[in-house]
Amino acid sequence: MSSASHIVVVTGASGAGKTAIVGELAARALPRMQCFHFDSIGVPSAEVMQAEFGGGEKWQAVATTEWVRRLGELPEETRVAILDGQTRPSFVFAAATASRRAVHVVLLDCDPETRATRLRGPRGQPELATAQMDAWAAYLRAQADALQVPVIDTSSLSVDEAADKLANIVRRLCDGTIL
Numbered sequence: 001m002s003s004a005s006h007i008v009v010v011t012g013a014s015g016a017g018k019t020a021i022v023g024e025l026a027a028r029a030l031p032r033m034q035c036f037h038f039d040s041i042g043v044p045s046a047e048v049m050q051a052e053f054g055g056g057e058k059w060q061a062v063a064t065t066e067w068v069r070r071l072g073e074l075p076e077e078t079r080v081a082i083l084d085g086q087t088r089p090s091f092v093f094a095a096a097t098a099s100r101r102a103v104h105v106v107l108l109d110c111d112p113e114t115r116a117t118r119l120r121g122p123r124g125q126p127e128l129a130t131a132q133m134d135a136w137a138a139y140l141r142a143q144a145d146a147l148q149v150p151v152i153d154t155s156s157l158s159v160d161e162a163a164d165k166l167a168n169i170v171r172r173l174c175d176g177t178i179l
Contacts, residue, residue, distance in 0.1 A: 012108035013137035015115035022084035024163035038085025068095035107144040
């Protein structure tokens, strides 16, 4: 791995596997890597987002910028900071301009049927298995394609297999073999 330090934001729609896969990567305790979860800063209600930020999209942009700032201030001993967060890649790249770390995005995606099955089953959040979530996933995929963001399709992967793929992408990003 190069001597540069990195932030890797792992994004995707609800049910794509972000939290499980980043959790698996964290459990592997790879040297000089730390994992973080976007929602750990708290997610305000839709009413608060509207009143204080002008809506959910603006809150997401502000929160993304705050996360990139925080992760950029980590000590150099943390070579790679991985952030699991449901945010637009364009917000990540806009926030990256002020970071002293190289900032990357990886999209986790899955087909709508798999997402709905996960949300209705293991996640226990059937209210998120909607056409709106499918549209959000399609939007994220289009943005990833337009911005040339690496994509891991988790539709038929186990959490361990997907974590292997993410670890490989992180290694390659940090080695400079893909950007």
